[in-house]
Amino acid sequence: MKKRHLLAPGPTPVLPDALLAMARPILYHRGPEYEALLGRVRDGLKFLFQTKHEVLLFTSSGTGGMEGTVVNTLSPGDRALVIRSGKFGERWGEICEAYGLQPQYIDVEWGRAVDPDTVAAALAADPAIKVVFATHTESSTGVLHPIEAIARIVGKTPAILVVDAIMSLGVADLPMDAWGVDVVVGGSQKGLMIPPGLAFCAVSDKAWAMVQQSRLPKFYFNFLAERKSLEKNQNTFTPAVSLVMALHESLAAVRAExxxxxxxxxxxxxxxxxxxxxxxxxxxxxxxxxxxxxxxxxxxxxxxxxxxxxxxxxxxxxxxxxxxxxxxxxxxxxxxxxxxxxxxxxxxxxxxxxxxxxxxxxxxxxxxxxxxxxxxxxx
Structure with a gap:
């Protein structure tokens, strides 16, 4: 018999308390026990994302959170800037193109971080850009991008900064509010130590203003509907209840550490x-x-x-x-x-x-x- 060890970038090993939580009897997702659980999870997510803003929760992979962010912040004809330095930077562009948008690209050599000055130059050259899509950890190359510096640049413009932090969440410091990041997207199967199946989107006030005006098609990944449900400690659609129970345990472990x-x-x-x-x-x-x-x-x-x-x-x-x-x-x-x-x-x-x-x-x-x-x- 050979013992197996999972040391890949994701999925990652599951926290034992989270495994035990998923073995418990499932909760009814419209009942008071689940509402109380989700209320604690909402607080834990704000702690992890280092934000006062609501963190939306969807039953999907992290890519669902990325797609949801695109369709909730942009409208047909809008301009977007995408930093491509690996497979997951490319994914931002692929999602934009799938919805008929024509993103402008900053292409970075794989294995190297983006120079914030190139972001500043692109924004100065095209003031119509509404969103800058970036990646914190590009897991395909192992690079950590300078999000704090990029956030300072984007924050001086009408554009918002959207960051894929799926690989970084709970691993590398990304204080959303302190740095002025407008949307942070996360996933469950990396630093959060639970199985794949949950996506998270933390949204700033500046980004919510764009959500209010967005005209791209959306149904399941509807940020306004999800925020309204979360305010009542509910999810708009049936959630992955057992994963939320596991998430509660992983967030407790994060807070304890x-x-x-x-x-x-x-x-x-x-x-x-x-x-x-x-x-x-x-x-x-x-x-x-x-x-x-x-x-x-x-x-x-x-x-x-x-x-x-x-x-x-x-x-x-x-x-x-x-x-x-x-x-x-x-x-x-x-x-x-x-x-x-x-x-x-x-x-x-x-x-x-x-x-x-x-x-x-x-x-x-x-x-x-x-x-x-x-x-x-x-x-």
Whole structure:
């Protein structure tokens, strides 16, 4: 028997208390018990998003939250600016195009962060832009984008800033209100430590003004209808009740750990992983890297898919490879959500053996030593 370990960027391992919550008898979603539960979840989401604004909750993947944001903030003929630096930046543009919009693009080299000055220049060149669509952590490349700087730029214009934080939520600091981000989209299956199936959209007053005027078609992802329901601790349509019960437990765990400690834990695991990668003579792909995952360039002569396959079949560890033009060129080691020091040590030990199995010359123990040196440091 081989024990399995999930160290991919998502879904991520589920918090045990959340698993137990989903095993409980289901609640009637129009009854008082569910209303009380949803009221506590609403408060917990505001704490996590660091906002006073309502956080809408939909039964869907995170992409549903992205699509909902597009159709609730824009109207036919509106101008939008999309930052494309990976698969999920591209997704913003694909959604816009699906609704007949013609977004303007800022294309960024994969593995690099966007320069905020290019956003400022694009907005100055086209004052008609209504929305800037950005990604906090681009999980396909492992990059962390400078959202705080972009928010300062967008905040000086009539446009709103919409951020895909599906990979970052509960992992990297993104104080929505303090930074002036207008819409933050999240998902359940990453840092929130529960299964896929819930999307979140936190909306600022500036963004709500645009929602009031939006004329793109919408039905299920109707922000105004959902806000009205949430004010009564209800959902407009039948929610994924068991997932909301699990979410209640994960939000309680987040509050108990505290946001500062939560972000520090992820940063520490990321620094340890990066140190190990360097110690093994491998090259980090992303600059700057996110604390959610570490993207690594495959060593010369070895296809990244072989590393992913060997990690899974020989060592029972699921990691991820590259996507699109990065397929076969990088592999990604996740360290987010329900993850601790033992996960990072285990992952790097298995990576060392995998590289050895594939004939890449390393000294066994060098990566694990580097991990342990970082983790042994105070803080």
């Amino acid at each position: 505290g946001l500062a400690a939560l972000f520090a834990r992820h940063d520490r695991l990321a620094r340890a992983t990066r140190a190990a990668v360097r110690a093994l003579g491998l090259e980090l792909f992303a600059d700057p890297p996110t604390p959610a995952l570490t993207a690594v360039a495959a060593p010369p002569g070895i296809e990244a898919g072989a590393i992913v396959k060997t990690m899974r079949t020989a060592h029972g560890i699921t990691i991820s490879g590259g996507q699109a033009q990065l397929k076969g060129k990088i592999f990604r080691l996740a360290h987010l959500g329900y993850a601790d020091e033992s996960d990072v040590v285990l992952c790097l030990a298995a990576l060392e053996r995998t590289l050895t199995d594939l004939g890449y010359p390393i000294k066994l123990g060098e990566g694990v030593r580097a991990v342990q040196e970082v983790l042994s440091q105070a803080g």
